[in-house]
Structures are given as structure tokens and as C-alpha cells.
Amino acid sequence: MSYSFTLSRPLQDYARTLREWSTTECRPYARQADEQKGRPENWREILDTAPIPLGRADKPELGQVPTFEDGDWITKLAFYEAINYGDVWVHPTLGGGIGDLVVKALGTPKQVAEWYDPIQQRGGATAFALTEPGFGSDTSMVATTAVRDNDSWVVNGSKMYCTGGAFAEYVVVFATVDKELGARGINAFVVPRGTPGFNVVKENEDKLGIRSWTTSLLEFDDCAIPLENRLGWDVDHPENSVGNGYGGALGALAFNRPNMAALAIGLAQASIDVVTPILKGQQAGFTPQRWSAVERDLEAMNATLERGRRINYLAQVTVDRGRPSRSLAAAAKGFAPETAERVIRRCIELLGPEGVSKELLLEKWYRDSKIMDIFEGSGQVQRIIVGRTLVGGLAG
Amino acid sequence: MIDLEPDEEQVEIAALARSIADELVAPSARDAEYAAAVPDDVWLKVFETGLVMPVAEEHGGGGVPGPLALLAIAENLGHGDPGIASAALWHAHAALLVGAHGTAEQRSALTRLATDPGARSAVALYEGFGRGPAELATSVAVEGDQVRVRGRKVGVPFAASADPLVVVGTDPATGAVRAVVLPHGTAGVTVVANPGSLALDATQLGAVDLDVTVPVSALLGGPDADPAGLLATVQRLRLLTASTAVGTALRAVEYAGQYATGRIAFGRPIASYQGVSFPLAEAMMRIEAARAELVDVTNAVVADPGGDHGTAVGQAVSYALAVAVQATRDGVQTLGGHGFIKDHPVELWYRSAATLSALDFDPLRDPFQARL
Numbered sequence: 001m002s003y004s005f006t007l008s009r010p011l012q013d014y015a016r017t018l019r020e021w022s023t024t025e026c027r028p029y030a031r032q033a034d035e036q037k038g039r040p041e042n043w044r045e046i047l048d049t050a051p052i053p054l055g056r057a058d059k060p061e062l063g064q065v066p067t068f069e070d071g072d073w074i075t076k077l078a079f080y081e082a083i084n085y086g087d088v089w090v091h092p093t094l095g096g097g098i099g100d101l102v103v104k105a106l107g108t109p110k111q112v113a114e115w116y117d118p119i120q121q122r123g124g125a126t127a128f129a130l131t132e133p134g135f136g137s138d139t140s141m142v143a144t145t146a147v148r149d150n151d152s153w154v155v156n157g158s159k160m161y162c163t164g165g166a167f168a169e170y171v172v173v174f175a176t177v178d179k180e181l182g183a184r185g186i187n188a189f190v191v192p193r194g195t196p197g198f199n200v201v202k203e204n205e206d207k208l209g210i211r212s213w214t215t216s217l218l219e220f221d222d223c224a225i226p227l228e229n230r231l232g233w234d235v236d237h238p239e240n241s242v243g244n245g246y247g248g249a250l251g252a253l254a255f256n257r258p259n260m261a262a263l264a265i266g267l268a269q270a271s272i273d274v275v276t277p278i279l280k281g282q283q284a285g286f287t288p289q290r291w292s293a294v295e296r297d298l299e300a301m302n303a304t305l306e307r308g309r310r311i312n313y314l315a316q317v318t319v320d321r322g323r324p325s326r327s328l329a330a331a332a333k334g335f336a337p338e339t340a341e342r343v344i345r346r347c348i349e350l351l352g353p354e355g356v357s358k359e360l361l362l363e364k365w366y367r368d369s370k371i372m373d374i375f376e377g378s379g380q381v382q383r384i385i386v387g388r389t390l391v392g393g394l395a396g
Numbered sequence: 397m398i399d400l401e402p403d404e405e406q407v408e409i410a411a412l413a414r415s416i417a418d419e420l421v422a423p424s425a426r427d428a429e430y431a432a433a434v435p436d437d438v439w440l441k442v443f444e445t446g447l448v449m450p451v452a453e454e455h456g457g458g459g460v461p462g463p464l465a466l467l468a469i470a471e472n473l474g475h476g477d478p479g480i481a482s483a484a485l486w487h488a489h490a491a492l493l494v495g496a497h498g499t500a501e502q503r504s505a506l507t508r509l510a511t512d513p514g515a516r517s518a519v520a521l522y523e524g525f526g527r528g529p530a531e532l533a534t535s536v537a538v539e540g541d542q543v544r545v546r547g548r549k550v551g552v553p554f555a556a557s558a559d560p561l562v563v564v565g566t567d568p569a570t571g572a573v574r575a576v577v578l579p580h581g582t583a584g585v586t587v588v589a590n591p592g593s594l595a596l597d598a599t600q601l602g603a604v605d606l607d608v609t610v611p612v613s614a615l616l617g618g619p620d621a622d623p624a625g626l627l628a629t630v631q632r633l634r635l636l637t638a639s640t641a642v643g644t645a646l647r648a649v650e651y652a653g654q655y656a657t658g659r660i661a662f663g664r665p666i667a668s669y670q671g672v673s674f675p676l677a678e679a680m681m682r683i684e685a686a687r688a689e690l691v692d693v694t695n696a697v698v699a700d701p702g703g704d705h706g707t708a709v710g711q712a713v714s715y716a717l718a719v720a721v722q723a724t725r726d727g728v729q730t731l732g733g734h735g736f737i738k739d740h741p742v743e744l745w746y747r748s749a750a751t752l753s754a755l756d757f758d759p760l761r762d763p764f765q766a767r768l
């Protein structure tokens with residue numbers, strides 16, 4: 001069918017199975033993961049119960065996520081929503097990260113072969129370190145430096161909020177090779193874990209939500225890495241260099257934005273699905289008018305999540321077709337996360353004071369969801385990007 | 397005649413509450429959360445100000461502040477920390493109800509509340525389901541010289557320890573609002589264990605199941621209590637809680653505004669971007685509107701306690717809480733990633749406002765709006 005928002009049957013089936021599994025097998029550990037600020041110790045055994053391949057980094061032999069005719073990026077949307085529907089702790093245990101996406105976007109063919117392809121084949125955890133204490137949105141403010149010293153680049157600076165930074169096999173670190181050049185001086189460097197001078201100052205921040213995710217404060221103190229670790233730059237054949245990649249890094253991130261929107265939709269849908277049967281069981285406690293209002297709210301919330309899914313599809317189809325739209329990706333990320341916060345809060349409110357109790361996971365998902373409108377480009381930044389398609393550089 | 401000048405008492409009390417909030421309450425917010433209790437020294441000092449124990453002098457208290465002064469206390473303490481403020485104020489609510497409507501014997505028991513800083517009392521009011529106080533399903537039935545109380549209360553402060561616990565319900569015979577004063581340990585009061593909440597841990601919120609039979613002397617104000625007056629005071633308690641949330645909203649906006657003037661992005665302080673300053677400005681506009689509404693509706697309730705204020709109170713409460721939820725949300729958003737970590741207090745306010753909004757929520761007043 002042309003112009004249809006319906007996923008193929010095989011992808012629907014895969015996503016449903018994933019969702020049911022994450023709900024029954026993973027969700028029971030959600031509270032523990034939140035309190036311990038990390039994945040449950042038996043995470044491998046929990047993942048072993050999955051009836052479908054998840055693309056695990058620790059057990060690549062169990063298989064990658066299958067390929068569906070819908071397209072890889074559409075598949076990712078279904079995957080993000082379904083796995084996070086159980087709870088947010090599960091996804092990072094698969095490995096992953098976004099450092100490898102930057103390698104893919106910025107690397108020379110040789111670099112892609114060395115750092116991207118293996119991750120795709122066997123899985124693996126990578127991290128992306130752009131943000132620093134002094135900036136987040138304005139990535140031109142990179143203060144971390146990389147100075148050439150004969151056969152190496154020497155990196156100095158500190159990176160904040162690096163997801164998975166403490167245990168990734170490598171971190172893609174953004175540093176400037178020449179402050180005079182401004183944004184054009186910013187380059188990305190692959191810094192493998194264990195490189196002397198790569199220090200984890202704080203493994204995990206004390207956060208409002210997604211507490212089981214590792215959010216690390218990193219410091220690079222005269223951290224020397226090989227020359228060939230500068231992405232997009234061919235040390236032996238400079239003519240093969242593909243550029244510094246500052247813009248490219250953000251481009252690579254843009255494709256991941258709808259995935260974050262899908263994650264938020266997963267949490268919001270889980271919240272609606274948790275409260276709906278509870279509310280139905282309590283229907284007798286509501287006046288008929290109020291019960292109508294409750295039903296109307298549930299209906300409106302389900303409909304708005306569908307809107308978020310459709311924008312996600314619109315954005316990611318463009319990536320699968322090889323003509324990615326940054327504007328649609330921004331629209332997707334600008335829409336669903338903020339909407340998801342409001343949906344989860346309304347689910348809590350409909351239950352009343354019992355909705356905020358730790359007896360249920362709603363209060364946790366409310367905390368978890370807030371970051372989706374902040375990281376990988378805040379809601380305001382997404383609006384600027386969308387605005388630029390309309391009015392150009394004046395938006396901002 | 398319109399007169400927007402607060403009187404001397406209101407001004408002085410507001411200033412005192414703000415200074416306590418700044419110097420004592422705000423700095424202890426995290427401690428109170430981690431301990432799930434207001435630290436003893438903080439409680440003692442707040443208690444000694446007399447701001448949160450509205451008990452007449454004849455019963456050992458410092459006097460009962462006027463209705464608008466109470467609103468100002470709630471707002472200003474909420475500006476310091478919604479957790480500590482709510483703990484102190486919800487304890488005060490019991491004294492307020494008993495002082496205004498209790499029998500002589502019930503009122504004389506206020507001396508303990510007024511003089512013992514270790515005392516914790518509470519009003520069990522909320523039931524969820526969007527019910528206003530006139531619609532409470534908890535039944536308070538007079539059966540001869542006994543009174544039977546049955547129902548489930550949620551969002552009860554100091555649920556496991558309140559002494560007394562003042563339970564508000566309705567009389568199944570007349571439909572009128574009634575309340576009973578239950579000492580701690582009354583048979584038939586079952587506290588449902590609560591593993592904790594999104595926020596306001598210092599208030600020790602919980603649910604309480606009631607199937608209690610006590611002598612009629614436990615009825616607040618006795619069998620002939622005036623239900624209209626009682627209902628009016630209960631409505632004021634809801635307005636006071638909403639006022640706490642308004643104080644928190646204001647603090648979040650001020651904090652975020654301050655941060656935005658110092659944080660640089662794209663060559664300028666982020667406050668210079670409308671994407672940052674407009675949400676905070678919207679919040680300021682609405683905070684003014686919400687506070688004015690709380691004052692106006694409080695005045696209306698006080699002026700005519702027998703009148704039907706359900707709609708006006710419901711509107712005021714629902715609006716103020718929605719404003720607080722959005723303002724505290726925008727507080728987090730303004731700080732970006734830094735708003736998401738506990739190094740800054742905005743995340744605490746975000747959780748607290750959502751908790752308050754779940755307490756007193758009516759789906760009829762505030763339908764979910766999908767963003768256009």
C-alpha cells in the first residue's frame with residue numbers, strides 16, 4: 001500500500017514480542033535498577049529469556065535485530081519503543097551507544113572499517129563526548145583541545161554527561177585543534193578506554209531519572225592517542241580526508257533523535273496501559289461525568305502518541321531512503337518527548353495520590369521521561385531547526 | 397471596594413515566612429528528603445516562629461493568623477521548600493480545623509499541639525477520583541451515641557503517626573460534611589504501607605483504610621456541628637495547599653531566571669533567547685493570576701461560609717496546581733542537562749509540584765489537551 005503508516009506484519013510481530021518480553025521479564029527489575037542506579041546483576045540471564053534476537057553486544061552469536069522491509073531506521077523506531085516499554089534499564093545493557101554512529105558519519109573508509117563495522121557485526125558499547133561543563137546546546141564552544149605532538153594527538157579537557165562513558169570500549173571525543181578556527185577547528189577523536197590520561201572522574205551523576213544509565217564525567221589529562229584516531233582525517237593521504245566533521249557529528253546525532261522520541265512514546269504508552277485497567281477497576285468510584293472525562297483523557301492521550309509515531313515514521317523514512325531530513329527529525333524530537341511528559345503526568349493525576357506512590361512505576365517514568373526533551377538537542381533547539389526550514393538563519 | 401493593599405499583619409507575616417524559608421527551610425530541603433522527615437532542629441525553629449501552629453492564645457498558641465496571612469505563609473514556605481512546607485502546614489491544618497470547629501474539649505487538646513514540637517497531626521481529606529469535599533465517599537454515620545467512619549483516604553500526611561488524625565467525610569443520612577478527631581492508635585484505622593513517593597517524603601504520605609466506631613464525642617464540633625462552616629474551612633485547606641505550590645513555582649522561575657542570565661550559549665546569556673525567557677515569563681504571568689485567584693476565592697469563602705464555593709475553589713486549585721507543574725517543568729528545562737541532576741534544586745521542585753497536583757485533581761476541571 002502506498003502512503004501508509006502501517007508497519008509490515010513481520011515488524012509488527014517482532015515489536016509485539018519484544019514489548020511483551022520487556023514487560024514480563026524486564027519490568028519487574030525496574031524499581032531495583034532505579035534504586036541501585038544500574039542494571040540488575042543478573043541482566044545477562046534476563047536478556048537470555050528473550051524469545052527474539054536483540055543484537056546483544058555480549059552475546060553476538062544470539063543474532064542481530066532482523067532486517068525488515070520497512071527499513072532499518074523504521075525498525076529502530078519500533079525497537080526503541082518496544083524495548084523501553086518494559087523499562088528504560090534494558091536498552092543500554094545491549095551495548096550500543098552513539099559513538100559508532102559518529103565514526104560512520106565522519107570516518108574515512110579505513111576508520112569506518114576499524115571502529116564502525118565491528119560494532120555493527122558483534123555489537124559493543126561506544127560513547128559520544130561532546131558536552132562540557134560550560135556548554136551543551138552550543139557545540140561551537142568546545143574547549144577541550146587536541147594538540148599534535150609528533151606521532152600523537154594530546155587531548156586535554158573535561159567532558160560531562162557522557163552516556164556510557166565510564167565503560168564504553170571507546171569514546172568519540174570532540175576537541176579543537178585550533179581555537180582560532182572556531183567551529184572549523186573542532187574535530188572528533190576516537191579515544192579507547194584505558195588510554196593513559198583518560199580518567200573517569202565520576203562514573204554516574206545523581207539524576208532525576210534514567211538513573212540506571214551511566215552518565216559519566218570524564219577528564220582528559222595529556223591523553224595521547226595515535227594520529228589516525230582523528231576522524232575524517234587520513235594521516236598518510238591527506239587528500240583522502242573527509243573533513244573535520246563538526247557539522248557531520250550533529251548530522252549523525254540528528255538521525256538518532258526520533259529514536260529518543262520513540263523511547264519517550266514507549267514510556268508514555270506503558271503509563272497509559274498501566275493506568276487504564278486500574279482506572280477501569282475503580283470506575284465505580286467516579287461520577288458518570290468524571291468517568292467520561294477520564295475516558296476522554298485516555299482517548300486523547302492515545303491519539304496524541306499516535307501522532308508522535310507518525311512524525312517519527314515521516315522522519316526516519318527519509319533516512320532509510322538516503323535523503324535524511326534534519327527538519328523532520330527535529331519535528332519528531334520536538335513533539336513526542338514533551339507530549340510524553342504530559343501524558344505520564346496525566347496518568348499519575350488520574351490515579352490521584354496513589355499515582356505518585358513508588359508502588360507503581362509511573363512516578364519513575366515521569367522522572368525518566370524528562371531528559372528526552374533535553375538531551376540530543378533540547379526542545380528549543382529542535383524548534384530552531386524546524387524554524388530554519390521556514391525562515392532560514394533568522395530563526396534562533 | 398477594590399483594595400489591593402495587604403494589611404500590616406499580612407505583610408509582616410509574609411516577610412517573616414519568607415525569611416524563615418530562605419534561611420532555614422530552603423537549605424534543609426535535601427536533608428528532609430533523604431531523611432523522609434523534617435530535621436528536628438529545623439522543625440523546632442519553624443515551630444517556634446508560631447507561623448505554622450495556628451492555635452489561640454488561650455490554648456497556649458500564638459494566635460490564629462487571618463485567612464490571607466495563612467495563604468501568604470503557605471506560599472512563602474513553599475518558596476523555601478515544598479516538602480518541609482507541606483509537612484509543617486498539613487500538621488497545622490488539623491489545628492486549624494479543630495480550633496475553628498471543635499468542641500471546648502477538643503479545643504483544649506490543642507494545647508499539646510501548640511506546645512509540643514514533637515507532635516504530628518494531620519487531616520485525612522483527599523480520596524482521589526476528583527472528589528471535592530462535598531462529595532467525599534468516606535461516611536461518617538452517627539448511630540446513637542456512637543459514630544461509625546468507613547472509607548479510604550489517600551495522600552494522608554503522617555499517615556502512620558498522626559495524632560490526632562482528623563478525618564473528613566460526609567454523613568450518609570444528610571449528605572453534609574462531617575469530621576471526626578481520632579487519636580493515634582484508634583482501632584479500625586489501617587495504614588496502607590507506602591514505599592515512598594515521587595516527592596514530599598518529609599510529609600510521610602500514605603493511604604488509610606477506615607472502619608472505625610468511636611463515641612460521638614469524637615465528632616468534630618459534636619453532633620450539632622455546623623456543616624457549612626466546616627466545609628468552608630476544608631475548602632480553605634485546599635486553597636492553602638495550592639498556595640504552597642504557587643510559592644514553589646515562583647522559586648523555580650526565579651532560580652531558572654537567575655541561571656539563564658549567567659549561562660552562555662551562542663555568544664549570549666540564554667536569557668536573551670525567547671525560547672528561554674518566554675516560558676518563564678508565561679509562568680510569571682500565570683503565577684500572578686493564580687495567586688490573585690487564591691486570595692479572591694479565599695475571601696469569598698470567608699465572607700460567606702454558607703455559600704457554595706465548590707466550583708470557584710475547584711477552579712482556583714486546579715489552575716494554581718497546573719501553573720506550578722508547568723513552571724517547575726520549565727525550571728528544569730531552562731537548566732537543560734544541569735536541571736536533570738541533583739546538583740540543582742529544580743528537579744526537586746518538578747517532582748514536588750507534580751505530587752501536589754496529583755493530590756487534588758479533578759478531570760472535569762482540566763481535560764488533557766493534546767498540544768496543537
Ligand SMILES: Cc1cc2nc3c(=O)[nH]c(=O)nc-3n(C[C@H](O)[C@H](O)[C@H](O)COP(=O)(O)OP(=O)(O)OC[C@H]3O[C@@H](n4cnc5c(N)ncnc54)[C@H](O)[C@@H]3O)c2cc1C
Nearest residue numbers: 130131135136137161163375376378380669671729732733
Ligand atoms: C542524562 C544525560 C545524558 C547525556 N548524554 C550525553 C552524551 O552521551 N554525550 C554528550 O555529548 N552529551 C550528553 N548529554 C548532554 C546533553 O546533550 C546536554 O545537556 C544538552 O545538549 C543541553 O545542553 P546543556 O545542558 O549545556 O544546556 P544549555 O545548552 O546550557 O541550555 C540551557 C537551556 O537553554 C536553552 N537554549 C540554549 N540555546 C538556546 C537558543 N538559542 N534558543 C532557545 N533556547 C536555547 C536550551 O534549550 C536549554 O533549555 C547528556 C545529558 C544528560 C543529562
